[in-house]
Amino acid sequence: MSEQGFVVTPWEVTGVVDYERLIRDFGTQPISDKLGRRLEKVLGSASYLIRRRIFFSHRDLDLILDDYDHGRGFFLYTGRGPSGPMHIGHILSFYFTKWLQDKFQVNVYIQITDDEKFLEEKRNLSYQDTQNWAKENILDIIAAGFDPDRTFILQDTEFLGHAYPLVLKVARRINFSVVRAVFGFTNETNVGMLFYPSIQIIPSFLEKKRCLIPSAIDQDPYWRIQRDVAAPLGYQKAAAIHSKFLPPLTGFQDKMSSSKPETAIFLSDDDNTVRNKVYRYAFSGGQATIEEHRKLGGNPDIDVPFQWLYMFFEPGDSPIERIRADYRSGRMLTGELKDILIERITTFLHEHRARREKAADLVETFKREGALARTIWEMDFRDR
Amino acid sequence: MSEQGFVVTPWEVTGVVDYERLIRDFGTQPISDKLGRRLEKVLGSASYLIRRRIFFSHRDLDLILDDYDHGRGFFLYTGRGPSGPMHIGHILSFYFTKWLQDKFQVNVYIQITDDEKFLEEKRNLSYQDTQNWAKENILDIIAAGFDPDRTFILQDTEFLGHAYPLVLKVARRINFSVVRAVFGFTNETNVGMLFYPSIQIIPSFLEKKRCLIPSAIDQDPYWRIQRDVAAPLGYQKAAAIHSKFLPPLTGFQDKMSSSKPETAIFLSDDDNTVRNKVYRYAFSGGQATIEEHRKLGGNPDIDVPFQWLYMFFEPGDSPIERIRADYRSGRMLTGELKDILIERITTFLHEHRARREKAADLVETFKREGALARTIWEMDFRDR
16 A cells, blocks of 8 residues: 555545545545535535535435425435444434434434444454444434434344345345455455345335435445446435545544544543543644744644544534634644534533433334334335 | 266256266265164164165264264254245155154254245246245145154245344355355355355254254255354254255156156146156156067166156065066066056155145144244344
């Protein structure tokens, strides 16, 4: 991998990601000004994620908005691989998806890919590990505030059997050449992983409407396959909207990793831990001394605390631009910038965890008993 | 394929099968005289299938008999791919398995591989086709007379979800290189087929005892994989006992095929159809005219009516040897030999169909409500 090189696959993100090149390599579309404005109009308070191009790339988002405008509707699908505790980087997509649900009033399907995380050999998780993390992660996902009657959380190991006829129909249309080309699978890849793409694209077929998938861009290879098999199976090609990765606390290299706690703020981190991590590890674009900083100013483009505020924690355009200007000019010191971030993160985590406290009572609703969950469990997949 | 060439895979049997070469190629063991006698002793009336080496090859059959002798017990597993109507060749293994159950008083697992038959592209069966054939085939299987409380019929599309945790554990241990080498899969093979071997070997893990699999030898490649993954998963290597193929009515080339009705007697064929097929299509080792036949005699080795009697329909050693001698000497004419076979087949089919009439009431017992079925459905596969 060259110095400018980077790798983005569903199982690996290394290097410094060049998002423009990803758009070219993956064959997706940048969100144009016109398309961005169409979406911002509906999103209102959540529109900053589009305006700032934190969600920066898409497939067929224009068709989704057409479907919405013409009353045909659409639905949302996103997911989580339960391989460890969730951090700030993981939860961003879920909050965004929840905001999309609020604004568009649509159904959301959330897939918990516990089977994939077990099959992924290098993780070496026991089956029970994946079940424990699924349980924990689902509480965090519910805490994002989804509508219990319009949201179905499907955990693969529980749901696969029910949808198996449809999974088979999908699997019959994907061969080894395809998964090798799309995912870089090899002769040594286990047959569970080879089969797994047929499972990951199932939620996009749970309704005959068009599906919009908000996810980090590393998941896009699955949607490429979905778009190839959808039409012959009588479904619509999934649309997607891709987010950038919130950079690791330690700088723009690679992505936040649960196995390197210093790179991430976990949703369970207490106030002290948050404060210590940001102070100690957050990569700063500031100068070495206060004197130099006052004189030369900081560089917000490489400053992780600034980027986290920009990408998630400061929705207001005037405040964020004020921070940017103050920091660049040297009026705002690194410590002051970090304090702002710490305050935002701890407030966010307090609110998140307060909702998480109540989430346990809602698990059965989202998985089985809510209106949407019931509809899907009552569906006969032999006919689909 | 050379003139002496033949192909035996789970999806194709062509040419004239050389069973001795299969034993070498597949790396199985011939049933030795000593081992044969051990098994015959328990089997009693059903022992002719061993004595005549219709079941001719095995893996670890000696260990199964040791387990039986020492009170450790074992269990049986066999299956059926529901791709069409069942014929005489299909049902032989089931009757043999039922006789093994009767004599050894052991549990039997019968897998209905409707998923595989759907995934097998060249068959081009709709999902509904596989479901309809599964329903029909199960009635024929039940008609063989299995013990409802010691037999569990598991239909993959119904059972897969329940056993999915165990399927995943198996799938993680099988890679593309393995299924390519064992089954000849290619880059164009669909990912469902690549994954499927993890499903076919699941029934061998339903008990911690040793499993004995009676089946035609074309299924052996699956048991090779089973034997590689069993120990690391904490199970025993499956034992197997392999049958020859009942030759097609039309002669020893290829195998009976549902798509060529003249090659097979279906379990649903009425008396007239049986008579017409045997008279018209059964390959004869007799001479062209009665005069020549009286003078030269017939050749029972290539005569399909004789072989069918020998392989299944005439259990008595004295009667079959009398028929052989009479036919070889010319005392018995081709028409007389065919009449014997017709009488045996029609009697067998009448009895089979009488039991099949009552089978519909037993389907739920074998699939869900029988003692063994209930035990398995109540099993928690997350712990296995």
